[in-house]
Amino acid sequence: MRRPSTRESDGPCGNEDVQAAEESTLCQVSDHVSCGACCGLYNVPFASRNTLVQVLKARTRQFETTPRTVDAIFEFKRQVETREGKERPMPDFHHCPFLGLMGPEHTTVGCLLHPQASGNHGLDFRSVSYYGGMTCHIYFCPSTRLLPQRYKQIVRSVLDDWYLYGLIVTETKLLQAFFEELEDRMNRPLYAEDFTTHRACREALKFLFLLRVSWPFRAPDNHRVANYFFNDHLYARPPLLSPSKGQSISRYRLILQELETDPISNHTLRQAELYLDDRFKLVQDALETA
Numbered sequence: 001m002r003r004p005s006t007r008e009s010d011g012p013c014g015n016e017d018v019q020a021a022e023e024s025t026l027c028q029v030s031d032h033v034s035c036g037a038c039c040g041l042y043n044v045p046f047a048s049r050n051t052l053v054q055v056l057k058a059r060t061r062q063f064e065t066t067p068r069t070v071d072a073i074f075e076f077k078r079q080v081e082t083r084e085g086k087e088r089p090m091p092d093f094h095h096c097p098f099l100g101l102m103g104p105e106h107t108t109v110g111c112l113l114h115p116q117a118s119g120n121h122g123l124d125f126r127s128v129s130y131y132g133g134m135t136c137h138i139y140f141c142p143s144t145r146l147l148p149q150r151y152k153q154i155v156r157s158v159l160d161d162w163y164l165y166g167l168i169v170t171e172t173k174l175l176q177a178f179f180e181e182l183e184d185r186m187n188r189p190l191y192a193e194d195f196t197t198h199r200a201c202r203e204a205l206k207f208l209f210l211l212r213v214s215w216p217f218r219a220p221d222n223h224r225v226a227n228y229f230f231n232d233h234l235y236a237r238p239p240l241l242s243p244s245k246g247q248s249i250s251r252y253r254l255i256l257q258e259l260e261t262d263p264i265s266n267h268t269l270r271q272a273e274l275y276l277d278d279r280f281k282l283v284q285d286a287l288e289t290a
């Protein structure tokens with residue numbers, strides 16, 4: 001729900017604003033990297049990058065010619081929902097029809113109603129949204145609060161496209177587990193400089209993050225792309241159960257669960273562990289030779 005690149009300008013610059021500005025740095029990163037996950041961006045039946053770009057582009061173009069009146073904005077919403085349908089993989093996770101593309105070349109996702117968005121002339125229209133202006137303004141996802149600052153800085157610095165960024169940045173437990181595993185292997189804390197100064201390290205870490213969209217050990221009928229990270233745990237990931245009694249799941253248990261691994265057999269789980277080992281080893285090797 002955070003669209004502003006200058007959120008601190010929304011209020012007097014007290015401590016709270018400084019803290020909020022720091023947290024909001026996960027929401028807007030660069031000309032190509034931003035996030036709309038808490039606005040339900042990925043909670044659509046076909047959440048591939050290409051499909052989302054087409055949908056968001058059409059909304060953005062339509063909104064360019066929409067008068068900034070309450071009636072016209074509601075009509076915009078009605079038309080978007082009629083055109084796109086309202087089927088959602090997670091029915092109670094709101095997908096906001098006011099998500100669009102930002103910037104002169106439409107290279108990031110963002111809120112069409114935000115005061116900084118094109119054509120709004122500094123006026124905030126988020127009060128007409130499902131959540132209302134206040135919630136849109138103050139909500140921050142768990143990663144903004146719970147991830148150590150150095151992990152947040154690494155995630156911000158290695159990714160160069162909003163699609164994967166928005167999917168990985170809300171994966172608080174997965175990111176924590178990824179970085180802890182890497183730090184264990186390196187026997188030291190990791191910082192953004194480890195990746196910004198070495199392309200091979202950056203690429204290897206991106207390859208690890210890509211598991212979020214290409215994990216081959218999910219159930220074949222699991223097409224859910226969105227992550228539901230809200231406090232009510234309405235669509236929590238199911239716990240990863242050992243496939244047979246007496247078999248323990250490795251130290252990767254948390255990662256396997258967060259990647260929604262389908263534990264059809266012990267053999268598959270062992271393969272999944274080896275797969276993870278390989279990806280971690282690539283990052284480790286890159287860091288060690290940097």
Ligand code: SF4
Binds near residue numbers: 096130131
């Ligand atoms: S109006 Fe919609 S897109 Fe904008 S911040 Fe709120 S939920 Fe997100």
Ligand code: SF4
Binds near residue numbers: 037170
């Ligand atoms: S999910 Fe988190 S990082 Fe993404 S826009 Fe919302 S608050 Fe920002």
